[in-house]
Amino acid sequence: MPPRPLTSPRKIAAQARSRATVDALLEATARILVSEGFDRASTNRIAAAAGVSVGSLYQYFPSKEAVVAAVIARHNRDLMQVVRDVLEEAASQPLDEGVRKLVAAAIEAHRIDPTLHRVLVEQIPRTGALEDVEAFNQETFALFRAYLERHRAELRPVDLDLAAFVSVTSVEAVTHTAVLHRPDILSDEAVGRLVDETTRLVLGYLR
């Protein structure tokens, strides 16, 4: 197999018809990844599920990995938007309220499409999407660091970089793990306690 491991689209969809094709492909890919798993998600199957031929798939994506990478990118965009919105809203609020909002948002973001999220997380390493995801993390990290900077007066003296790393990583992990492995914690009554605890974790650490 000659080296063509590109991840970027082969061409951009110009007309409405082709945009619909690409959308159908991404939609179908997400569906199949969830219902069949990565290994059974062959390009032929994806194309068939999208009501499209393999040939068309390869008009817009240079490889199977590229298709999955596109799905991941779209999902990431959705998640990131949630984070950005909340951080903007929280920017002017005091530390305890802001952190609480953030924690709640993290859970909310993970709830967008948990099953897809799980599959995507598992398959990220196989696709060229690792850098994308890393960039996503970097942005979250930077946004939260900026938030901390703005509220420095309310913190104990800290290394902002390290504090942001520890905070973001912890919140991400707790919410992520809860959503993926502990649905019991996320029942409508229990989720409040999880938010309380995670907020306390971060606040107790920061001040």
Next chain:
Amino acid sequence: MPPRPLTSPRKIAAQARSRATVDALLEATARILVSEGFDRASTNRIAAAAGVSVGSLYQYFPSKEAVVAAVIARHNRDLMQVVRDVLEEAASQPLDEGVRKLVAAAIEAHRIDPTLHRVLVEQIPRTGALEDVEAFNQETFALFRAYLERHRAELRPVDLDLAAFVSVTSVEAVTHTAVLHRPDILSDEAVGRLVDETTRLVLGYLR
């Protein structure tokens, strides 16, 4: 392909010769996973790298997944041993010292073979090893919960289950992420600060 997704070994190695074969296979699998990745780690390649024939591989493992699962299991045993040792040692020590030891141990455990660790973590979902890993997490969780129970007097009133979940998940994530994505934080001078911060995170939360 008829359904035979077993993960347990096909037969146990009786003679020294065959035990050597199995060892060579596991060793080679680890090497290839690290250097080539899961997709290029075909059974033929693994066998060749082990200086053994595919036929021999299938004498001891019913499938490729089973080989990888065995590598994961071995790695998990190593990690778990570290955790158990430290928790035993920490059991009788006060909270702040005990937690600190645990955090240090978590970093130490992740350092056993980071590159292999990373690949294995990435490939766990594809193998039948998910339950094994879940069991591993459950044990860590239970051990730490027991530790908390023993030191309940030093804690604020907490739901032990929830507190153990939040603590273990956070420490795991911070150390894991640091080892895999932030080698800068783990330089010999910086690692102390990471331990300090993570310890503070957990202690501030627990009391």
Next chain:
DNA sequence: GGATAATACGAGCGATAGCTCGCATCGACT
């Protein structure tokens, strides 16, 4: 040394994967 069980071998089978390419159809513009 001969018999038997354990272990090792590796050519090759069947299946499926990713992907190409020559051709058909559609749609925007004149």
Next chain:
DNA sequence: AGTCGATGCGAGCTATCGCTCGTATTATCC
């Protein structure tokens, strides 16, 4: 209506994969 690029099609090529099985080699025991 006619042109031509954009889009869509899908049979089928090549590569590789996981895995089997008949055979060869080695160890063990009498």
